[in-house]
Amino acid sequence: MDVPAHLTHLTGTPPTRLHALGHSHAWTLHRAETLDGRTLFIKALDNGTPTGVLTAEAAGLRWLAQATPDLVPPVLAADPHMLVLPWQPPHPPTPAAADHLGHSLATLHTTTPATYGAPWPGYIATLPLDNTPTPGPWASWYAEYRLAPYLPAAAEHLGRDGLRLLERVIDRIDDLAGTPEPPARIHGDLWSGNILWTPDRALLVDPAAHGGHRETDLAMLALFGAPHLDRILSAYQHTAPLNPGWRQRIPLHQLHPLLVHVVLFGASYRGMLLAAAASALAG
Structure with missing residues (x-):
């Protein structure tokens, strides 16, 4: 070009x-x-x-x-x-910016769209992301639109036992998902590399935005580590407290991004994905 x-x-x-x-x-x-x-x-x-x-x-x-x-x-x-x-000049993350991020992310998540998905065809990196608007509940939507579509492409890297482990999560998804919540407006790919830091706040870029579960964004922040994560979570909890058991559900919400990594980058992410699946099943 x-x-x-x-x-x-x-x-x-x-x-x-x-x-x-x-x-x-x-x-x-x-x-x-x-x-x-x-x-x-x-x-x-x-x-x-x-x-x-x-x-x-x-x-x-x-x-x-x-x-x-x-x-x-x-x-x-x-x-x-x-x-x-x-253009946003790079700045080191500060505690004040982390507080801003936690509060603003909670505010974003309390804005509830009518359905899961979004009114446009989605992508995460270069992979299609099915955003067909769906009323839910979240558990069945997550299994159908965020887990199952990536299993065929990941199967060669997972092997029969690995694939079966993911299928067990899908089979038990209703029991693992926790208290039902309405759809939340989420970033959808919120790893630390998609945060731009300023002296007093954070800006989010490269979204795979859609109506989803608010715990998904927080689980993604934890997946590869985010600066001042404890402050982000504290500010979030002060603004919009999470339901009990959210920490135990972090591995469940990390399955989708880890599946995407297996599809994009191969077997190097297999161990992380299967460990998260086992943790999700253990509750």
Whole structure:
């Protein structure tokens, strides 16, 4: 793709400087300085047929901003080939920013959509994410739309015993899911790499946003570790207390992102996935 030309087409302003930031999945990343004095973050699809992943990301950011506009960056421009956001200079995470994140995330989650899923086709990384709007309950929705669809692609890495362990979780999902809750507006891929820190707050990027279970975002924060996680959780609990047993359900909510990692990256994530499945079954 001709990134400068397409950026000019989308924003109406040509870049004066363009800095390559690397490659991730099926897109390239850039920082652009423009003729009107702005600094922008660019995610541009590699050459090839657009899949809808960037339009899904833009839709998710806008949908999250409807509930908590201070928690996500504004979408400046987007189409199937490119996503344009304001550039956010990197800052180290601070306790104040962690407190802000916990409070704002709880506020986001108390905004309840009518159904699970979302009104657009979803993606997580480059994988389709079935967002068919569904009334629930969450347990059966999670099994049908977030676990079962990834088992065929993961099967070669899981082996027969591993696959059966995941199937046992699906068979017992009603017993494992805890107290029913209404759908929550969630980020959907909230690992620490999708948090941009400022001196006093956090911004969330790269969502796989949808109506889901609020414990899913918290479990994802814990999966690969987030800075000041205890402060995030404390601020969250102060704003919107979680139901009893939420810590025991963390492995259940981590199964979907770990399945996605197995599909994308292979057997190196098999051990983590099967350990989480065993923990979910143990309660």
